[in-house]
Amino acid sequence: MKVRKIISTLGYLLMLFSATFVLPMIVSAIYDEGPLFVYKAYVLPMMISALAGCIMWFNSRNSFEELKEREAYVVVGLGWLLITLSGALPYMTSGTIPNPIDAYFESMSGFTTTGASVIDPGIGDYLSAYPHSIMFWRALTNWFGGLGIIVLGIVILAKLMNGGSYLYKAEVGGASITRLKPKLYETARLLWGVYIFLTILCILLFMGSGLSLFHAICTAFATMATGGFALHGDSIAFYASPAVELVAMAFMLISGINFVLNYRFITGRFKEAVDDPELQFYLLWVTFMTSLIILGLALTRTMGVSEMLRNGAFHAISAATNTGFTIENELGLWPPFVHIMLILLMLTGGMEIGRAHV
Numbered sequence: 211m212k213v214r215k216i217i218s219t220l221g222y223l224l225m226l227f228s229a230t231f232v233l234p235m236i237v238s239a240i241y242d243e244g245p246l247f248v249y250k251a252y253v254l255p256m257m258i259s260a261l262a263g264c265i266m267w268f269n270s271r272n273s274f275e276e277l278k279e280r281e282a283y284v285v286v287g288l289g290w291l292l293i294t295l296s297g298a299l300p301y302m303t304s305g306t307i308p309n310p311i312d313a314y315f316e317s318m319s320g321f322t323t324t325g326a327s328v329i330d331p332g333i334g335d336y337l338s339a340y341p342h343s344i345m346f347w348r349a350l351t352n353w354f355g356g357l358g359i360i361v362l363g364i365v366i367l368a369k370l371m372n373g374g375s376y377l378y379k380a381e382v383g384g385a386s387i388t389r390l391k392p393k394l395y396e397t398a399r400l401l402w403g404v405y406i407f408l409t410i411l412c413i414l415l416f417m418g419s420g421l422s423l424f425h426a427i428c429t430a431f432a433t434m435a436t437g438g439f440a441l442h443g444d445s446i447a448f449y450a451s452p453a454v455e456l457v458a459m460a461f462m463l464i465s466g467i468n469f470v471l472n473y474r475f476i477t478g479r480f481k482e483a484v485d486d487p488e489l490q491f492y493l494l495w496v497t498f499m500t501s502l503i504i505l506g507l508a509l510t511r512t513m514g515v516s517e518m519l520r521n522g523a524f525h526a527i528s529a530a531t532n533t534g535f536t537i538e539n540e541l542g543l544w545p546p547f548v549h550i551m552l553i554l555l556m557l558t559g560g561m562e563i564g565r566a567h568v
Contacts, residue, residue: 212281214269219285220292221266227293228259233350234300238343247304251343255299262296294318297351306344320351323437325534331443342424349428349439356435357405357469404473409434412461419453429454433461436560438534446524447537455520455537459527466492466531466560492560499555500526506548529555 231252238248298317301307307316312328319326333339409430416426425441432439442448446458464472467489474483483489504522507513513521521538528535529552541549 216281216284216288217266217269220289221263221268223285223289224259224263224266224292224296226263227296228256228263230350230354231256231259231300234343234347237346238341241342243341243343247341248343251300251304251306251341254303255296258299259296290321294321297321297347300344300347304341304344306340316348317351320348320437320439321355323352323355323435323532325352325432325438325532327439334443335448336441336443345441346424346428349431349441352435352437352439353409353431355437356431356465357402400473401469404469404476405434407476408461408464408472412457415457415461416454419457420451421449421454429458430461433458433533433535434465436462436465436531436533438528440535444539445534445536447539452520455524458535459524462527462531462533462535463496465533466496466527495558496526496530496555499530499551503548503551506545506551510545525552526555529553530558531560532556 235248235252238252294314294317297320298310298313301313301316302310307313307328315326316328318324329336329340336345412430412434413423413426416430417423421429428439428441429446431437438445440446440448446455449455468486471483471486471489474480500523503526504518507518507522524535524537525541527533538544
């Protein structure tokens with residue numbers, strides 16, 4: 211086991227990650243949250259993360275061995291734990307979530323796009339209780355976790371992080387690697403390009419649906435990552451907008467598709483993408499289960515036709531992609547049959563190397 215190379219690579223990743231704290235700093239400045247808050251919430255975590263990364267790199271800087279598969283799995287595992295710890299610092303140092311365990315939980319949930327939260331949904335509008343920049347950071351952890359912060363590290367530090375193919379394989383959970391370019395870091399760069407393009411498109415469509423820029427960005431981050439972090443305890447139901455729901459459904463479904471296929475769609479290779487058997491099964495499965503859920507809701511006779519169709523389709527897609535968004539606050543009152551269908555969708559998830567599976 212090449213311990214020095216592992217430590218050096220982790221140091222690179224931590225230094226890289228420390229730069230991401232600049233983004234919530236900008237949001238904090240826009241919303242005039244004050245220099246003291248910026249220092250406590252972001253400058254201090256940035257300094258801690260960068261210093262820790264520098265120390266790890268400096269002590270192992272002369273290690274030139276290439277990472278092999280075993281070391282790559284160690285780097286990915288420890289890398290996620292370290293980055294999650296670093297990502298929890300703003301919650302603690304700002305006083306937003308002072309309990310270290312709660313802060314680490316929130317950070318881990320964000321980066322793994324799990325969507326569970328220690329924030330009380332009873333608060334309602336989270337922006338009335340928490341700073342905008344903290345809520346932006348929370349959404350950003352979802353988005354970074356969406357395609358994988360380690361994959362982003364491969365893109366940026368490709369020349370320094372030898373053994374990138376093993377890191378990529380370890381990051382995507384052993385899925386088969388489809389190379390869109392001869393070099394793997396170029397493939398990772400393309401996938402991140404697709405992810406960014408779709409995120410921007412999602413933001414624009416959310417804004418076109420009536421959301422403010424801030425709400426559109428945060429909601430798009432959680433949608434594209436299939437992470438489900440919302441700005442309100444009522445999730446997407448808060449907006450009471452069919453247009454917002456349609457945009458969310460479309461991009462949740464897209465995010466469940468293999469990003470290699472998304473790239474082929476974007477570049478006009480439609481037949482090649484549509485002929486993929488996994489994509490065909492994914493769409494048929496979601497359609498079939500959506501029909502069953504709508505049928506289950508119809509048998510209760512408690513909803514109008516349009517409400518039944520909206521609820522059935524939205525929650526089926528949300529469950530199938532493991533996003534966790536909701537437009538209904540009383541899901542517990544739905545028939546047990548519908549609950550079972552939703553659980554089955556959650557268990558199957560999206561396509562391999564789609565956001566619901568990464």
